[in-house]
Amino acid sequence: MLRFLARRILIIPLILLGLSLITFSVSRLVPGDPVKLAAGPQARPEQIIRLTEEFGLDRPLPEQYLMYMTGLLQGNWGYSIGNRREVGPDLITYFTATLELTIVSTLIGIAVGIPLAVVSARWRDRWPDHFSRFISIGTVSIPVFWIAIVLQIIFAQNLRLLPVSGRFDPRAPFPEIYTGLLLIDTLIAGNIQGFLTALRYMIIPAFCQSLLVIALVTRQLRGDMLDLVRKDFILVARANGIPERVIWLRYLMKNALISTVSMLGFVIGFELGGSVLIEYVLDWPGIGQYALKAALLLDFQPIMGSTLFIGCIVVIVNLVTDLLYRVVDPRIALS
Amino acid sequence: MATAPALKPPNPSAFARWRADHASQITDLRRGVYRFTRNRLSVIGLLLVIILIIIAITAPLWIPYPEDVTGSVNMAQRLVEPSALHLFGTDDAGRDVFSRTIMATRTSFAVGVIILTVAITIGVTLGSIAGYFGGVTNQVIMRLTDIMLTFPGIFLALAISAALGRGIINATLALSVTWWPGYCRLVEAQMLKMREEDFVAGARAIGASNRRVIFRHILPNLLTAIIIKASMDFGFAVLSLAALGFIGIGVLPPEPDWGSMISAGRRFIPDSWWYSTFPGLFMFVTVLAFNLLGDGLRDLLDPNSTVR
Numbered sequence: 230m231l232r233f234l235a236r237r238i239l240i241i242p243l244i245l246l247g248l249s250l251i252t253f254s255v256s257r258l259v260p261g262d263p264v265k266l267a268a269g270p271q272a273r274p275e276q277i278i279r280l281t282e283e284f285g286l287d288r289p290l291p292e293q294y295l296m297y298m299t300g301l302l303q304g305n306w307g308y309s310i311g312n313r314r315e316v317g318p319d320l321i322t323y324f325t326a327t328l329e330l331t332i333v334s335t336l337i338g339i340a341v342g343i344p345l346a347v348v349s350a351r352w353r354d355r356w357p358d359h360f361s362r363f364i365s366i367g368t369v370s371i372p373v374f375w376i377a378i379v380l381q382i383i384f385a386q387n388l389r390l391l392p393v394s395g396r397f398d399p400r401a402p403f404p405e406i407y408t409g410l411l412l413i414d415t416l417i418a419g420n421i422q423g424f425l426t427a428l429r430y431m432i433i434p435a436f437c438q439s440l441l442v443i444a445l446v447t448r449q450l451r452g453d454m455l456d457l458v459r460k461d462f463i464l465v466a467r468a469n470g471i472p473e474r475v476i477w478l479r480y481l482m483k484n485a486l487i488s489t490v491s492m493l494g495f496v497i498g499f500e501l502g503g504s505v506l507i508e509y510v511l512d513w514p515g516i517g518q519y520a521l522k523a524a525l526l527l528d529f530q531p532i533m534g535s536t537l538f539i540g541c542i543v544v545i546v547n548l549v550t551d552l553l554y555r556v557v558d559p560r561i562a563l564s
Numbered sequence: 565m566a567t568a569p570a571l572k573p574p575n576p577s578a579f580a581r582w583r584a585d586h587a588s589q590i591t592d593l594r595r596g597v598y599r600f601t602r603n604r605l606s607v608i609g610l611l612l613v614i615i616l617i618i619i620a621i622t623a624p625l626w627i628p629y630p631e632d633v634t635g636s637v638n639m640a641q642r643l644v645e646p647s648a649l650h651l652f653g654t655d656d657a658g659r660d661v662f663s664r665t666i667m668a669t670r671t672s673f674a675v676g677v678i679i680l681t682v683a684i685t686i687g688v689t690l691g692s693i694a695g696y697f698g699g700v701t702n703q704v705i706m707r708l709t710d711i712m713l714t715f716p717g718i719f720l721a722l723a724i725s726a727a728l729g730r731g732i733i734n735a736t737l738a739l740s741v742t743w744w745p746g747y748c749r750l751v752e753a754q755m756l757k758m759r760e761e762d763f764v765a766g767a768r769a770i771g772a773s774n775r776r777v778i779f780r781h782i783l784p785n786l787l788t789a790i791i792i793k794a795s796m797d798f799g800f801a802v803l804s805l806a807a808l809g810f811i812g813i814g815v816l817p818p819e820p821d822w823g824s825m826i827s828a829g830r831r832f833i834p835d836s837w838w839y840s841t842f843p844g845l846f847m848f849v850t851v852l853a854f855n856l857l858g859d860g861l862r863d864l865l866d867p868n869s870t871v872r
Binding site: 244247251256354359362366367369371375378381386503505506509520524539543544 | 708
C-alpha cells in the first residue's frame with residue numbers, strides 16, 4: 230500500500246511538469262502579442278515596451294518559463310495582463326464556484342442515474358430498459374450550450390421562474406464567504422433568503438451539467454449489474470428463495486456501485502474542467518470561464534495558472550478515487 | 565448450409581466458392597446482424613446515420629436557397645417565421661435557416677472525419693509502439709497520454725484554438741491533437757495483451773518483422789474496437805466543433821455552422837426563437853444518431869451479451 234502510494238504521488242510532479250511545458254508552449258509560441266491585445270489599439274509604443282518588460286516577455290522563452298516556474302514554487306501564480314490582478318486569489322474564487330456547481334450536479338446525476346440503471350438492468354430489453362437507455366444516450370447527445378439556452382428561454386424569459394444567468398442576485402448583498410460555496414455559506418450565516426436566491430441561480434446550470442453524469446452513471450451501473458447477475462452468488466441467493474427485490478437492491482446494486490463510485494471520481498475531475506461551456510453560456514463565474522477569457526486575450530499567466538490548477542485538482546481527485554477503490558474492494562491488487 | 569460439400573454444384577461459380585471459403589465469417593456476420601437488429605434503438609440510429617450521410621453528400625443539389633449559404637444578405641426577408649417557404653425561418657440577414665442548417669451538416673461531417681482520422685492515426689501508432697515494445701518507450705508514451713487525459717479535451721482544444729486564432733482549420737487542428745489519447749490507451753492495453761498470444765509468437769518464430777507483426781497480425785484484431793470507439797466519438801467530435809463555433813473560435817461566419825448559428829440567434833430570443841432552436845435540434849438528432857449506433861455496436865461486441 231505504501232509503495233503504491235509513494236509511486237503514485239511521486240509521478241504527480243512529473244505529470245504537472247509535463248502539463249506546464251505543454252501549456253507554456255501553447256500559450257507562448259503562438260503568433261499574436263498579448264501585450265498589444267491587453268493595452269488596446271490606442272496604446273503608445275513606449276507603453277507597450279514598458280508592459281512587455283514588466284511581464285518579462287522580452288526575454289528568451291526558456292528564461293520566461295524558468296521565471297514562471299520559480300514564482301510558482303514560491304506560491305506566486307503571476308499577474309494577469311488583462312485585469313492587472315494577481316492570478317492566485319482569483320483562481321481560488323473562480324474555482325469554488327465551479328466546485329459548487331460540480332458538487333450539486335453530481336448529486337443530481339447520482340439521484341437520477343442510479344434508479345434509471347437499476348430499472349434498466351432489472352427489465353433488460355423490455356420497455357423500461359429502452360426508455361432508460363434512450364434517456365442516457367439522449368442526455369449525452371444534447372449540445373449542452375443549446376439546452377442551456379432553451380432552458381433560459383423557457384424558465385427565465387417566458388415563465389420568469391428562474392434567473393437568466395449568473396451566480397447570485399446582483400441587487401442583493403453578496404453573502405459573506407466562509408467556504409466559497411454559496412449554498413453552504415448562506416446556511417452558516419442563517420441567511421435563508423440568500424440560500425433560496427443561490428439555489429434559484431443554481432438550478433439551470435446544475436441541471437445542464439448533471440446530464441452527462443446521469444448518462445455515465447446509468448451506463449456504468451447497468452453494465453456492472455448485468456455482469457453480476459450471472460454470478461454464482463446470485464444463483465445461490467435465488468435458489469435460497471431470497472425475494473427478487475432484495476437481490477436487486479441489496480446483492481446486485483451494492484456490489485455494482487463500487488465501480489460506479491470510482492468512475493464518479495473521474496467524472497468529477499472531468500466536470501471541474503469541462504464545465505467551461507456551461508459557465509460561458511450561463512455566465513457562471515467559474516474557472517472555465519476565467520480560463521476561456523484569458524485564452525481569448527492570450528493572457529498567458531492566467532492560462533498557465535488555470536490549466537495547472539485544474540491539472541493539479543484532477544490528478545489529486547484521480548489519486549483519491551484510485552485509493553478509495555482499492556480500500557473498498559481489497560481484491561484489487563495494489564500494483 | 566450451402567457449404568456442405570454434397571450440396572455444392574459440380575462447377576461452383578466464383579461467388580459460391582468465395583462463400584464456401586468464408587462460411588464461418590458469413591455465419592458470424594449473420595448472427596451479428598440478427599443481434600444488432602434486435603435492438604430497435606440501434607437500428608433507428610443506423611437509419612438516421614445513413615440518412616444524415618446522404619444529406620451531407622447531396623445537400624448542395626437540393627437545398628432551397630443555395631445562395632444563402634454564403635454571405636448573401638436579404639434584409640426584406642429578415643427574421644421571417646418558419647413557413648412552407650422557409651421551413652426553419654430566416655436569420656437576421658434574411659438567409660434561410662433550413663438551407664444553412666443542412667449545409668452545416670456537410671462541414672461538420674467533413675471536419676469530424678478529419679479529426680478522427682488524425683486522432684486515430686496518431687493514437688494507434690503511439691499506442692502500438694507503447695504496447696508492443698513496452699519498457700521505457702511505453703513509460704514515456706503512456707505518461708504523455710496520461711498528461712493529455714488529465715485534461716478535459718474541450719478545455720485544451722479551447723485554449724489551443726483561441727491561441728492559434730479563429731477559423732475552421734485551427735479548430736480542426738486543435739480538436740485533432742487533443743483527441744488521440746483515448747485511442748492510444750485503447751490500443752496500448754490491447755497490444756499488451758495480444759503480444760503474449762501464441763499467434764504472435766508463431767509469427768515471430770517464422771521471422772516476421774516487428775512492423776509486420778503489428779500491422780498484419782495484431783492490428784486487424786483491434787479494428788472492430790477502434791471502429792466502435794470512432795462511431796461513438798464522431799458525434800462528440802461534431803459537438804465539440806459546434807462548441808468552438810458557439811464560442812466564436814471555430815467556423816467563421818458566414819460559413820454555416822450549428823454552433824455559430826445558435827450563438828448568433830441568441831440575440832433574437834425570444835421573438836425569433838427558431839433561429840437558435842432548429843440548428844440545435846438538428847445537431848441533437850445528429851449526435852443522438854451516432855451515439856445510438858455506437859451503443860448498439862458496442863453491445864454487439866460485448867462478450868457478456870448473448871444471442872437471445
